[in-house]
Each structure stands twice: as C-alpha cells, then as structure tokens.
Amino acid sequence: MKSIICMEPYKLKMIEEEMPVRNENEALVKIRRIGICGTDLHAYRGNQPFFEYPRILGHELSGEIMEIGNNKQNLKVGDKVSIIPYIECGKCMPCRLGKTNCCVNLSLFGVHKDGGMREYLCVPHDHLLCTNEISLDQAAIIECLAIGAHAVKRAEVKKNDNVLVVGAGPIGLGVMKYAKLKGANVIAVDMNENRLEFCKRWGPVDYTLNVNQDLPAEISRITSGEMASIVFDVTGNARSMENAMNFAAHGGKLVFVGLVKDNISFYDPDFHKKEMTLLSSRNAQPDDFQYVFQSIRDGHVDTASFITHRTDFDNTITEYETWLKPDGGIIKAVVEINS
Known part of the structure; x- marks a missing residue:
C-alpha cells in the first residue's frame, strides 16, 4: 500500500509498505479522506511538540471498514467511520476519571505513532464512530470540530x-x-x-x-x-x-x-x-465526537464551505507547500483516496 511519510522538516516522501494486519480488537479501515490540520503543518515545519521524525502524519480521518471481527459497537464491514485518533492506556488516573483525552500515556495517530496518511490503517473498535448518515468529507472533519x-x-x-x-x-x-x-x-x-x-x-x-x-x-x-x-x-x-x-x-x-x-x-x-x-483544553473525548457527528447530521454545521481545498492522494506532496501560504485562503484542506 502507499503511504506518505514526513522524513524530516519540509520533506515528505511517498513510500510502499506492507498491508497492516489487525488484531482481534481492531478493524482494518480503508482510509478515504484525510483532513490536514495545524498539527500536520507544524510537524511539517518542524515546530510541533511531542513529535519525532520520521512519521506518517494524519489524524483527521474517515474511511470504510474492510475487515472486523466481533465487537460491542455493532460495526460491520462496509460501514463508513470517523476515527477517534487518541489512543489511551485506560489505566492512569485521567483514564479512570474518564478524561481519556489527557491520558498520561496518550498516543495520537500522526504524532506519537504513525497516522493515517496511507491507504489502510488498523484501528481499535472502540475508537471508531459509525458515520453512515453523513458524507466521508463530513466524517473527516469531526475530529477538528470536536476539539x-x-x-x-x-x-x-x-x-x-x-x-x-x-x-x-x-x-x-x-x-x-x-x-x-x-x-x-x-x-x-x-x-x-x-x-x-x-x-x-x-x-x-x-x-x-x-x-x-x-x-x-x-x-x-x-x-x-x-x-x-x-x-x-x-x-x-x-x-x-x-x-x-x-x-x-x-x-x-x-x-x-x-x-x-x-x-x-x-x-x-x-x-x-x-x-x-x-x-x-486538550484534544476531545468520545462524547464530543458523538455530539459533533449529531450536529453535522442535523444540519447545524456548514461543512461544505468549511472545506476550501482538496487534492487526491498522489498529488498531496505537491500541494502541501501551497497550504502553508497565508494568502491562500485556506480553511480546511482534505486529501481524497478514492481508489
């Protein structure tokens, strides 16, 4: 599969990787949309805290479930999903208090671990939100709005x-x-x-x-x-x-x-x-994702004008520099993977 990796500041590279293999608590998700956020741009520029190179960027993600086993979320193959990218330990004091967004051992896709700027990603069942009622574009900006x-x-x-x-x-x-x-x-x-x-x-x-x-x-x-x-x-x-x-x-x-x-x-x-x-205020919690999903589904958020720039996966590296220009009129850029 294709992936785009940030090798060092101001250097993105397209690479070929093996397909990921999920464990029993994960789903294999085909990534369909990747939102580009400030964290990605800061990492590209070399001024993002908590970051090490090389790293596959991308944590504003939507996609389609390709493989999944038994799960409490009642998710199935073919479901469209938004990904909750903050992977918590579940054991520390914040996690025990329900503040998983500031877990002591937090691991964020695209920052602490390789993210979703690639064709496939394995994601824990309980970090997937079913979004069949909205578009892939809309599902990709849930994380941004949830913050x-x-x-x-x-x-x-x-x-x-x-x-x-x-x-x-x-x-x-x-x-x-x-x-x-x-x-x-x-x-x-x-x-x-x-x-x-x-x-x-x-x-x-x-x-x-x-x-x-x-x-x-x-x-x-x-x-x-x-x-x-x-x-x-x-x-x-x-x-x-x-x-x-x-x-x-x-x-x-x-x-x-x-x-x-x-x-x-x-x-x-x-x-x-x-x-x-x-x-x-750091990140967001699962109930924030659900709330934003409902607000988009119910028509309270103008998502069409929020997404101002888009490109396909193969042209991402070429377009990336243009998204840094202050006079570019960018609000939100989205990468499409349609193949």
Whole structure:
C-alpha cells in the first residue's frame, strides 16, 4: 500500500509498505479522506511538540471498514467511520476519571505513532464512530470540530455568555460554532480580514475584531464595560496567550486551546484581582465526537464551505507547500483516496 511519510522538516516522501494486519480488537479501515490540520503543518515545519521524525502524519480521518471481527459497537464491514485518533492506556488516573483525552500515556495517530496518511490503517473498535448518515468529507472533519466542542464544554459556556475567541483557524471556528450553538454572544478576533469575513458568514459570529484595533476598548464597548465572560485563545502564539488575560471579565475564564513550545507568563496582580479561572483544553473525548457527528447530521454545521481545498492522494506532496501560504485562503484542506 502507499503511504506518505514526513522524513524530516519540509520533506515528505511517498513510500510502499506492507498491508497492516489487525488484531482481534481492531478493524482494518480503508482510509478515504484525510483532513490536514495545524498539527500536520507544524510537524511539517518542524515546530510541533511531542513529535519525532520520521512519521506518517494524519489524524483527521474517515474511511470504510474492510475487515472486523466481533465487537460491542455493532460495526460491520462496509460501514463508513470517523476515527477517534487518541489512543489511551485506560489505566492512569485521567483514564479512570474518564478524561481519556489527557491520558498520561496518550498516543495520537500522526504524532506519537504513525497516522493515517496511507491507504489502510488498523484501528481499535472502540475508537471508531459509525458515520453512515453523513458524507466521508463530513466524517473527516469531526475530529477538528470536536476539539472546539470539547473546549466549549470544558468552559461550561452558557446562553448569553460573552465569548471571545482569539484565532479564526479551523479549531477557533469550531469553538465559535459550538459556543453559538450554546446560545453565547461570540466575538471573533484575528489579523486576517478574509478569515473574519468567513467567521461572519460561517459562525455566524456576532462581532469581529482585527488585532490591529484597540482590543480592550472594543471588547469593553461591545460588552457594555464588562469584558468577555470567557476568552478562548486558539492561536498557539505566546504573546497572544499572555495578552488574552486582558480581555477577560472579573470572575471570568481564560481557556488556552492552542499549544505553544514556549513559556507563558503574566502579571499576577492582574490575574489575581479578577479571581480568574485559567484552563487548558486538550484534544476531545468520545462524547464530543458523538455530539459533533449529531450536529453535522442535523444540519447545524456548514461543512461544505468549511472545506476550501482538496487534492487526491498522489498529488498531496505537491500541494502541501501551497497550504502553508497565508494568502491562500485556506480553511480546511482534505486529501481524497478514492481508489
């Protein structure tokens, strides 16, 4: 079978591999769609934490079951599936508490272990979500949107909350969408005006702000002086993450969804006087995947315009560089394997 491996930063290579052999607790899945996310692009550039080369990328995946044995999920050959790519140990304290997304020994397809940028992959039964009711394209973006949905759940967003989302990439858009579905008033912040226009159409968010504006003043104006009850920073930029504290209300929350290979520091009196809650949000949990699947199935998410770029598997290496260009208008790229 064909696989695409990232040998080192800025070097992808098509290779031939043996077909994988599943064990009794796994299904053999033919990969049909591969979503390209920030993690993949960071790894390609050489600045992804928890990453070693060489590695087969790809963890936003949908496909079709080719082989499967007895399983509690009632899955069968021919079912379309979305893959939950976080493989947990099931034994550590977070796993025992149901927080499998932050397992001490977490192994993520495409980061800690070889991922799905290949034609076939063996996946544990309990990490497959049957998606026969939606398209392969839609099933491939569940993981991306589930990260946003998980962050919204973790922050306990409620109706009429003033929610500020800094960073209008795919994950940030997911946070905006699921905050809107909770009934929040959503303010999107980014430096790219085209992205902000997309937020207006796709969210649809209530307000957009460019980072070049006086953000504290504008947020104060929009919220009648109260500031944002919940701030999500999804940039993966240390300076942005440090500044985000200035946008939160007294008694509010700041949620770091983006990840940065750097130290984050802040002036403690400003943090303390607000009695702020500081949270991180990592990955997603199985119930987040189910929730996102249902929201897509029920027509609450515009998936067609979310996927802006696509290519076939054989042309992936050629197209990869174009997805890095900031002026490329990319929201989500998807690789198709149709053979």
